[in-house]
Amino acid sequence: MKIGIIGATGMSGQKIYSEAKARQHEVTAIVRSQPKALQVLGSDAKLLVKDAFDLTRADLIDFDVVIDAFSVPIGKQLGYLHLDMAAYLIHLLRETDNPRVIFILGAASLLDDQDKPYLDSFKSTPGADAWIDTPATQAHELQLLRTVTNVNWTGISPSLNYVDGPKTNYMRGENHVLFNDEHKSEVNSGTLAAALLDELESPKVKRARFTVRNAN
């Protein structure tokens, strides 16, 4: 498949990029900084160097899949850019079924066993003001996506702990947080990337969100 990755040099994006390359897909990293991208992804990386908010429909329409792995630094109150990026991509791709668009969401919109979003408990954590804007706007992002019926979108949420690490076996869920037998909710970036590529190669979820955890 022809896969375009926005934010390919970030924690999620790097792992998705290398997993997709390892599976022989034709991958384009959509990045702002060419030198950084070549350093992080390798000198043979195929790049589209552009600010994501300057992308046009023509830039995206020939991909089979566009992955929004856009991220912003935590603690700078820039979380709203997650929402704005999703709205921007949705607008560019209205009334299309192709490319499929994948949004890497946070865990805050996942539900607990009372069907309450974790965002509610995140908000009441002491010191949450410093970092809540990113989880909050990623929850709003999913709320926005759920209103969209004329774009082929899928969301993927990590587990509560999303850590940089290699791929493992994994378990999939839908809208509830997944825990392992030790009541740990954790997924590696490599695992999320593998689960995402599996979903691309064998689509199961359309206009909905799924989640993933490390198998053990």
Added chain:
Amino acid sequence: MKIGIIGATGMSGQKIYSEAKARQHEVTAIVRSQPKALQVLGSDAKLLVKDAFDLTRADLIDFDVVIDAFSVPIGKQLGYLHLDMAAYLIHLLRETDNPRVIFILGAASLLDDQDKPYLDSFKSTPGADAWIDTPATQAHELQLLRTVTNVNWTGISPSLNYVDGPKTNYMRGENHVLFNDEHKSEVNSGTLAAALLDELESPKVKRARFTVRNAN
């Protein structure tokens, strides 16, 4: 005030334009078609001729108020453009308090006396499929706006019947549909324009929505 109106040649936009002009504000009509705008608004109209989705922050930043009176033809399943336009304007004006941005919303997000949005009952109206997309996305638009804490926005909803007509006295409400003594929920376009200009000249509602009905 310097006021920019997106969709100034539409039913709402025309009345807002003429009400603002009558009150001696410096009004710019932001329109796609110059000939149509000059015909509808008069040959002395000050225009910014541009597709609204091509507007830049620089185009808007010197206004005191930007009014989103953007509208689309009913029945063509283009209602999603309301949502996309709101998201686009919000993105352009993130982290500003000026200009203030006013969104003309529909009535579907207003609540009945059971606190249920009218959208729910609209959806179950026979034949609703043909026209529900615009009320639905305008309700989603308000949902989106309510997540926005770093733009100076205000929403205004008409009553259930929104008819083209001259200004009358009016009653204001917040999130519930307003009815007159004969259980009629109606507002004229001229009345909505007058209520909006009153709100601009004497601000009462920030990052929230209000509604208006004809006084009798």
